[in-house]
Amino acid sequence: xxxxYTVKPREDTGLFNGKVGIWLFLASEVMxxxxxxxxxxxxxxxxxxxxxxxxxxxxxxxxANTMVLIISSVTVxxxxxxxxxxxxxRFKLYQGLTVLCALIFLVIKAFEYTDKFTHYAVLxxxxxxxxxxxxxxxxxxxxxTLQSITLHGTVTKDYNQVIxxxxxxxxxxxxxxxxxxxxxxxxxxxxxxxxxxxAFKPVPTMKDQTGSTLMIGNRAPRxxxxxAIYFTLTGLHALHVLGGAIVIAFLWGPGAAMWRTEPERFxxxxxxxxxxxxxxxxxxxxxxxxxxxx
Amino acid sequence: MSHDHSHGPxxxxxxxxxxxxxxxxxxxxxxxxxVFYALGIGTIITVLASFVDFGSRWMNVTxxxxxxxxxxxxxxxxxxxxxSERKLIYSLLTCTFFFFGAMMFIFIWCAxxxxxxxxxxxxxxxxx
Numbered sequence: 192x193x194x195x196y197t198v199k200p201r202e203d204t205g206l207f208n209g210k211v212g213i214w215l216f217l218a219s220e221v222m223x224x225x226x227x228x229x230x231x232x233x234x235x236x237x238x239x240x241x242x243x244x245x246x247x248x249x250x251x252x253x254x255a256n257t258m259v260l261i262i263s264s265v266t267v268x269x270x271x272x273x274x275x276x277x278x279x280x281r282f283k284l285y286q287g288l289t290v291l292c293a294l295i296f297l298v299i300k301a302f303e304y305t306d307k308f309t310h311y312a313v314l315x316x317x318x319x320x321x322x323x324x325x326x327x328x329x330x331x332x333x334x335x336t337l338q339s340i341t342l343h344g345t346v347t348k349d350y351n352q353v354i355x356x357x358x359x360x361x362x363x364x365x366x367x368x369x370x371x372x373x374x375x376x377x378x379x380x381x382x383x384x385x386x387x388x389x390a391f392k393p394v395p396t397m398k399d400q401t402g403s404t405l406m407i408g409n410r411a412p413r414x415x416x417x418x419a420i421y422f423t424l425t426g427l428h429a430l431h432v433l434g435g436a437i438v439i440a441f442l443w444g445p446g447a448a449m450w451r452t453e454p455e456r457f458x459x460x461x462x463x464x465x466x467x468x469x470x471x472x473x474x475x476x477x478x479x480x481x482x483x484x485x
Numbered sequence: 486m487s488h489d490h491s492h493g494p495x496x497x498x499x500x501x502x503x504x505x506x507x508x509x510x511x512x513x514x515x516x517x518x519x520v521f522y523a524l525g526i527g528t529i530i531t532v533l534a535s536f537v538d539f540g541s542r543w544m545n546v547t548x549x550x551x552x553x554x555x556x557x558x559x560x561x562x563x564x565x566x567x568x569s570e571r572k573l574i575y576s577l578l579t580c581t582f583f584f585f586g587a588m589m590f591i592f593i594w595c596a597x598x599x600x601x602x603x604x605x606x607x608x609x610x611x612x613x
Contacts, residue, residue, distance in 0.1 A: 205571045214574050218581040225585045229592040236603035237596070250532065257528050265521045268564045272517070275510040469564045476556045479528075480549040484535035485542070 198455045209463045217470050224474055227424055231481065234416040241350075242390070244417045245485075246357030247410070249303060253483040256299050257475065263292030264472040267439070267465045274458040279450060282461070286443040289468070293436035300429050307410040307418070311342055312353055312391055314377045314406035320390075321346050321369050322353045325409070336400050340407060341370040350390050378403040391415050421482055428478060431471045438464050520563045527556045543607050 196208040204211060235243055270285035306324075313321040323344015330337055345352070345364040352359045380403055382389045391408040392415065398404055408414050412422040442461055449457040531552045539545050562568045567578075597604035 204573045206573060211573065211577075214577055218577060221581050221585050222588065225588055226592075229589050232589075232593060233596045236607075250535075254528060254532055258525065261521065261524045261528065264524075264560060264564055265517055268517050269514065272510050272514050276507055466565055469560050472564075473557050473560050476560065477550075477553050480531050480535065480553055484532065485546050485549055 198453070198459065207459050209459055210466070213463045213466050217466065220470060224424075224427075227420070227427070228477070228481075231420045231424065234420055238416060242354060242415070244415070245355045246360070247307075247417070248421075248483045249306070250483055252299055252303055253479055256296055257479050259292050259296050259299070260472045260475050263289045263296075264469055266292065267468045271458065271461045271465050274450075274454070274461055283443065283447070286439060286461070290436055290440045290443060293432055293439070296432055297429060297436075300425065304422075310410045311340070312408050313340065313342065313371055314382070314387075314390075315371065315375050316377055317375075318387075319346055319348045320350055320353055321371055323366070323369070326368055331400075335398065335402075337373045337397050337405060337407075339370055339372045340376075340397075341368055343368050354390075373399050373405060376405045376407065379406055380404070382406065424478055424482065428471070428474055431474070435464065435468050435471055439468065516563055520559050523559055524556055527552055527559075531556075541610065543610065 194208075198207060200206055201208070266285045266288040270282050270289065273279070273281035273285055309325045311321075311323065311325050315321065321342055321344065323342035326341040326343050328337060328340045344366060346369060347353065347364070352362075352364070376399070377385065377387075378399065378401075379389065379393050389406070391406075392413045393404050393406050393408045394411075394413075395404055397407040410418050412419045442457075442464060446460070447457070449460070531549055534548055534552065535545065537545075539548055567574070593604060
């Protein structure tokens with residue numbers, strides 16, 4: 192059975208069916224990302240004064256990734272235009288460049304994620320915070336109890352310096368290797384007893400000899416509302432980049448065989464995947480300022 | 486762009502239509518490059534604007550979102566061809582944005598509908 196209207200537009204809509212299909216899908220995507228954006232807004236305005244992070248993400252890397260996605264948006268539309276102009280070798284070039292851009296984006300994102308997962312904060316019994324990247328940690332022989340942890344970073348009594356490094360950038364903070372014994376770290380269960388507010392959620396496996404979780408947290412989704420919504424939004428976006436890249440790579444490789452048998456249908460396929468790809472770029476245009484800059 | 490006039494299987498049957506189509510695509514390609522430059526400049530402006538203090542955090546947010554909306558408009562309008570699309574797509578998107586707006590409005594309204602809420606504070610700073 193032949194699928195109708197893959198090339199010829201339907202008389203009533205003036206569109207081939209794939210295009211209507213992808214726009215309906217994008218409409219549902221608008222609602223999906225819209226719901227998460229509204230979560231972001233509510234988490235942010237609901238955050239206590241001084242508890243919403245600023246300047247946690249690497250702006251040059253984020254800007255580079257924005258540029259990479261913009262370039263890929265141009266190459267994806269140029270790939271389609273090349274087919275329209277009957278220049279198949281140009282199509283191959285642009286389509287290949289799009290896949291390359293998608294991979295660069297994902298690699299940069301992976302570096303950013305790794306940086307967050309290895310960035311720890313520790314609350315000490317004297318009320319100060321050690322904040323920095325994990326150098327090493329020593330556990331007991333059974334691997335259940337933490338003995339000490341070494342971070343490369345700073346020590347401060349003011350958690351605001353951790354939450355808003357951008358505001359405190361002009362002050363001098365010496366970055367050095369700091370080793371803390373587990374006995375000097377506050378237990379998660381004791382934070383309230385000390386009349387303090389847990390500024391972050393600790394890693395459950397970081398325990399002392401009594402089996403109590405210590406106030407050691409890395410910037411994973413559990414850390415606070417900001418990291419939770421950051422990983423949710425960018426993770427979902429990265430999955431879209433990955434999915435799009437797989438389809439674009441297919442049309443660049445084995446899928447391109449259709450050009451020889453049904454060139455117009457193939458051109459429409461490229462246009463349809465292009466529409467999805469532009470949507471992915473469009474979402475990032477909003478994610479970048481909202482998460483990196485504001 | 487190179488001018489590769491090969492006649493592969495993609496060539497349309499009607500020579501006149503094909504020539505018209507090709508000229509149209511050529512013009513579009515030029516537009517895509519302009520849009521690309523605009524998006525690059527827009528990104529740089531967004532980054533620079535974030536280091537300027539416009540009076541309040543919310544003013545900075547508003548300005549960043551205005552720039553992002555313009556950039557999104559360029560992508561949707563030119564790359565996604567929304568400036569000259571069929572009526573059905575426009576109808577579909579009108580519905581989408583109605584429901585998108587309604588969703589945002591209902592969620593934010595429900596969560597922030599109490600005296601002294603942040604959203605009410607933001608609204609009063611704008612409408613003072």
